[in-house]
Amino acid sequence: MPELPEVERARALIAERALGRRIAAVDDTDTYVCRPHQPGELAAAFTGRTLSAANRRGKAMWIETDDGEGPILGLHLGMAGRIVVDDHAEGDPAPSDGNPSWDRFTLHFEDGGALTLRDKRRLGRAVLDPRIEALGPDAGEIARDAFRERVGRGDAPLKARLMDQAVLAGVGNLLADETLWRARLSPVRPAGSLDDDELDRLRRELRAAIRSAIRLGGVHTGELIEHRVRGGHCPRCGAELARATVGGRTTYWCPVEQT
DNA sequence: ACCTATGTTGATAC
DNA sequence: GGTATCAACATAGG
Numbered sequence: 001m002p003e004l005p006e007v008e009r010a011r012a013l014i015a016e017r018a019l020g021r022r023i024a025a026v027d028d029t030d031t032y033v034c035r036p037h038q039p040g041e042l043a044a045a046f047t048g049r050t051l052s053a054a055n056r057r058g059k060a061m062w063i064e065t066d067d068g069e070g071p072i073l074g075l076h077l078g079m080a081g082r083i084v085v086d087d088h089a090e091g092d093p094a095p096s097d098g099n100p101s102w103d104r105f106t107l108h109f110e111d112g113g114a115l116t117l118r119d120k121r122r123l124g125r126a127v128l129d130p131r132i133e134a135l136g137p138d139a140g141e142i143a144r145d146a147f148r149e150r151v152g153r154g155d156a157p158l159k160a161r162l163m164d165q166a167v168l169a170g171v172g173n174l175l176a177d178e179t180l181w182r183a184r185l186s187p188v189r190p191a192g193s194l195d196d197d198e199l200d201r202l203r204r205e206l207r208a209a210i211r212s213a214i215r216l217g218g219v220h221t222g223e224l225i226e227h228r229v230r231g232g233h234c235p236r237c238g239a240e241l242a243r244a245t246v247g248g249r250t251t252y253w254c255p256v257e258q259t
Numbered sequence: 260a261c262c263t264a265t266g267t268t269g270a271t272a273c
Numbered sequence: 274g275g276t277a278t279c280a281a282c283a284t285a286g287g
Binding site: 079081220 | 265
């Protein structure tokens with residue numbers, strides 16, 4: 001299930017392989033993935049348009065058409081979505097092809113190829129003119145001062161604050177655990193209890209975790225992730241990892257090092 | 260067979 | 274307003 005790094009790889013795939021291609025037909029018949037649109041609405045908006053740019057903020061993507069003159073297509077990979085362009089796929093880290101019966105939304109190009117949202121669980125989205133402003137700054141781009149101010153406040157557990165997409169866009173469950181482990185910070189500490197040095201350290205490790213995951217193929221390549229099982233141990237100090245629900249999600253951390 | 264788990268988001272309730 | 278919980282979806286695994 002994709003977080004910021006997987007989405008960035010999907011965006012890059014679209015940018016490399018789909019821009020400049022003209023849409024001949026659109027399959028928008030999955031009314032759950034295309035909610036709240038009716039079947040045919042997205043087809044009417046995008047048929048005949050040419051893809052001109054692929055953008056991303058956090059886990060949200062949007063594609064411009066007709067050099068910015070046409071409507072904007074918002075895409076979200078949800079919990080199990082991937083983007084397939086012709087025979088290339090990025091997104092959900094499972095085997096690269098997936099099952100074509102999970103195709104939920106498709107742009108068919110005039111040249112015979114296609115861009116598809118393939119999503120096992122149907123929690124992904126394809127929408128017209130998405131509202132990107134509802135998201136906080138991108139987790140990989142946010143400036144130091146903005147990070148201090150937005151993340152370092154509130155009584156909610158630090159991990160919940162990190163995963164709040166209105167605070168900071170792009171961090172999900174695995175990336176949060178990996179980042180907090182790298183920064184040696186406890187996920188259960190109130191976000192407002194961090195000092196500036198801790199917040200700066202958190203931001204630095206977050207950026208490093210994101211860069212590494214984009215390069216290596218996704219958040220599942222993180223150092224902590226393979227140890228993130230019941231009875232798993234900290235790969236640095238060997239202590240048994242703690243496990244609890246934090247911010248509504250299953251959380252693993254090193255109770256010795258992460259304070 | 261049945262129950263639990265899953266990397267997301269959004270609506271709802273306090 | 275901030276925070277917590279549950280539901281939406283479909284599959285995989287014990």
